[in-house]
Amino acid sequence: MRGGENKLTLKSFKKLFESLYPQLCVFAYKYLNDLELSKDFVQEVFLKVWEDKITFQNDNHATGFFYKAVKNKCLNHLKSKKYKVTERYDLANIETYETEEFYMSEAVTIETTAVIEKAINKLPEKAAQVIRLSIEDYTNNEIANELSISVNTVKDHKKVAYRKLRDFLNFLTVK
């Protein structure tokens, strides 16, 4: 967080917002169980980061910062007096929510899902379906059955998918 080199421009801030906003909303939703409130909170965190001119060392740091800030904001809301008075306050739940385990497992689950969705959304429809099933551990035979296509067609779709995703996958693994 040191150094003023990487000052955010409105353009780069928009990019950062678009790359993180959906998964942060889902992440907040896991704590709050209220999607509209989750969106408001995530937007407030972004607004605060912009106003405070917070700079980040790199993407990993930025992503980590936002997850942590959203988590803190949600926990604080759940612990606030107002919430305790108006909602049914489940003490057992908040204890789970406060663990590092809950935080990290939800964050990794949601972030990984977001990365996979981003990849799959680059694919033609059939190839996308094949890859989805393959991630669910379906074998080629099972995929063929499920989609009523031949095993060879499944293999072809996979080839197309990997070719299309080659750069994206390299980018993910090389870093």
Add this chain to the structure above:
Amino acid sequence: MDNSNKIKPLSEKLAASLIKNESPSDLKKSEIFDAEIESQILSNIKESTYSELLNDIDAKEDWKPLKRKIKKRSKKALRFWSYGVAASLVLLISLAFVFNKTDQDIEFGTPVIVNNNIETGTDKATLTLEDGSEVALEKGTPYQTANVTSNGEEIVYNKADKSKPNHYIAYNVLTIPRGGQFYILLSDGTKVWLNSESQLKYPVAFSTGETRQVELIYGEAYFDVSPSTEHEGAKFKVFHQSQEVEVLGTEFNIKAYKDETTISTTLVEGKVAVSTAHTNEVLEPNQQSNLDLKTNNISMAKVTDVYNIIAWKDGVFSFENKPLKEILKVLSRWYDMDVTIENTVEEEERFIGTFNKSNSLEDILIAITSTGFINTYEIKDKSLTIK
């Protein structure tokens, strides 16, 4: 331990292996989760539990209201920057601000500054030799004897000459004033960082094979202890009037300020035992023992982010969820000033923030003021008053 920064790289690797239908090994390698949680994470991802919800959220659409708010408030932000917080980052967010009061309007009062004599801390210390004579160590004043060298920013003791066993052990004392910090390399290779207002007593050389002993007389120190295996099994002990810490090669932080009623020992790596006359506790990494000097009881706590506790040695103050009162206490040691909080309502207000120790006090005060939780402040000579 805070693993936030690992979320992105770990998720990317995991996504890549799942897409390629390779067995995902990175979750296990990360050692963050136990097996049960690991398989739960994997099955939630494979079953696309969150896919639908994710795809329903429209980032492009929700950017619009955010952009409007940013533009509306940018005038205020400019005003903030015109106060001169620039190159080195100062970040301080009031938790309450982030969490509850985001829509509140921020107004700055005008600070009153008379004769500002508050200076940013530097590397400095006083070395007291075995004969009681004192040497002032600071930048630009090198010091050297047969067994010790200092460039004014750190002090290094030469490795003991094993061929000449020492029966008489000479002790030196290093005193760090308010507004100072220092680094010392002991003759056994143990590294010690000393924070402002601290005092450490240690032998010039350690006797071979015998327990290595130093004393943190008061203040805060971070130890990176040279392992016992390199010293014929000799243990390392840090004494304090109220407790002792026994180590076998490890890294840890001890905070034992004169004006505080608790001694906190935080283990970063390895294993240590903290004991008092009455009790004994073994610390695992990321655990902290807190000795209450009034009751002599030790309570144990888990530290989620050790970095916040040891950042000071790397030139950074990192506060997470700390009351303003506590933050100002830390600042008072580094900037060598007296602090008065007139606005007692706000002294318990909690903040999260990070800043370089090289920042001037005023840079930090501007950040605190900008959170809207204090009205203004006054600096007079070496005193700071929060209004």
